[in-house]
Amino acid sequence: MQTWDIVIIGGGPIGIACGLEAKKNGLNYLIIEKGPIVNSLFNYPINMQFFSSSEKLEINNIPFISKEAKPKRNEALEYYRRIVTTNQLNIHLFEKVMEVNKHKEAFQITTDKTVYTALNIIVATGFYDLPNRLNVPGEDLPKVSHYYKDPHFYASQKVAVIGASNSAVDAALECYRKGAEVTLIVRGPEVGQRVKYWVRPDIVNRIDEGSIKAYFNSTVKEIRQHEIIIETPKGSLSIENDFVLALTGYMPNFEFLTKLGIELSKDEKKLPHYDLETMETNVPGIYLAGVICGGMETHKWFIENSRIHAQMIVKAVVRKSTTSTKNQEL
Template identity: 30%
Template sequence: MKNTAITALYFLPLAFSLVYYLLRRTVNNRTNSLVLRDAIADKLTEPASLHPIINPDKCVGCGSCVHACPENQVLGLIKGKSQLINPSHCIGHGCCKEACPMNAIELVFGSATRGVDIPHLASNFETNVPGIFIAGELGGMGLIKNAIAQGKQAVEAIKRKLNGQLQTDYDLIIVGAGPAGIAASLAAKKDNLRYLVLEQESLGGTVSHYPRGKIVMTAPTELPIVGKMHFRETSKEQLMEFWKKIETEITLNIKYRERVKTVTPIATPGTGYRVISSKDQYTTTAILLAIGRRGTPRKLGVPGEELPKVVYRLDDPEQYQRKHVTVVGGGDSALEAALAISEQPGTTVTLSYRSDAFSRAKNKNRTRICAANDQNQLSILFNSNVKAIKESTIEIEQAGKLIKLKNDAVIISAGGILPTPFLKDIGIHVETKFGTS
């Protein structure tokens, strides 16, 4: 009897722990299954960029990848196996792959139904054209932390390739002054390289085009010369102020409003390249392309698109006070623009999107835009296409019906055209990825 009591004393806590574990696993399984079911029902199954594919034969259901992901409810365990339960919310951190002890995760671009154009790069970020490198968003890594890391690593690789000869104006020309370009310029300055940054617009790259007040997600990282960058979640304005302070205090060699037009090899093989911009021309031993994937804004190709009231990004929501505004697109930039303008006094905002769900937008933005629509702060037209833009109206087709709306301004957030022709002119190979690494 005494032995039975002792046995029970030891095994009861174990039994309770087991029951608790099984109940929790059952609840998580049910919750994750519902999230996945809703994503499929809402047609939100296409990840925006780099994302994981989990091999179920290797996955042991430890949940390390689930806990490592910085985003909420992107990965989840269903029937003891990890799955991408909220694909459209994945933004390519890649922490899941690093955390998996069984090497069951592969990071890929695109899917079987949606191809993504990615330049072919070596492990040191060099393209198939010797001396020309790519870092950041253009190479598929849009996260600020990843872009900064790639910018630094690319410069390290470029430094190793330099032979010390001064046959060109510069050792390195960096194209683009976004996070990757800024990090690269800091690394180049630290290593005493003769460098120049050419930026066709303004400091900050894609971040500079975000709507005012947009929250920018990043992660602590190390910047050459500057040191630790402590941001985790900050506003566009705070991040831009941080970049400008760096540029001023460290005196980076950046030329603005100067677009690169052509890149050609110098006559002597292996010497370097001649870069012709919209303002000047230069020779350089190496080139780092740190430009975004947005490229040239994608146009609608409809009558009236050339009118002055049509723009392709939101600069300042306040300029649209007391106006009738139409925003076109279904990605984060379109949703954020529509939300920002709808908060201005006296505005009437219509969001037109050609599909029936916001499959390319983050969950937070989808939730906010739907709530704004429910509260009549703006109007959403799914399955709609702009047919014509006129001086004071806009014509939108939906379900075979032509809708005419009052209109003072149009913001087209339909993404950009990847600078593939520019890359191909240089000779860089671009591959369309359909769910491959």
């Protein structure tokens, strides 16, 4: 069985950056992605626009040219896909990692297709896989979704959007403009301050004029087939409803991290343990890259400030490999 220098779990922008860096340094690497190239970006809303400008989304100094300063989802898909294909990166798509075990000096990575052996592992799985659930009756009804794709689907429907961040605000505005009757349900006193600065005034104005009905300091108590029950400062309220978009954020797969043996902080942040200079975790040979490093602080790391992780990790792996070779020679 072939032994890889590095197996990268996750084929998003940072996983791709790690693959590029490994290839540049002559390492034998493999990227494993459970879906298509940049799976998480593929699952973003169709009309989604990034907060970051295109140059801050570039990896390996490969220019990212977009029509506007802040690119949209389709432009990002094109950019990262071309990087993968042009550079002929070694990536296995639609393959899910099921288990990782340490065997002597190497790791055995079992997927739903085969088994790989690697000296080092980079976990770059992001945080878009697991939604923060409401944990209320009716959340599993077919009308409820934790992901939002296309506003056309909700035209002429009564739609409840739960959340106050970028994903919820974008969905509320787009669905409203496609003819949906939108109700925004926010746990706090206002729309989130992290909402894109050019979008926040839009949602505030739509609420103020009554185009979008908003309930602040309110929570969902129950979701029924044709209504939704919410708790407001004025008491419980029943709202007619066809669809619910529960866009309350997402979290990393902490279960997977703990199965790898990676230590997490005991507080609600669940910060994974790793070396700030090498990105190596408490498990020798396992590294973290990208937004997963922030635990529940999902607003801490982005593509633009975690691109450097690829260089840091590969540098550490090369240094460790060189030291090991010298020791063997001695």
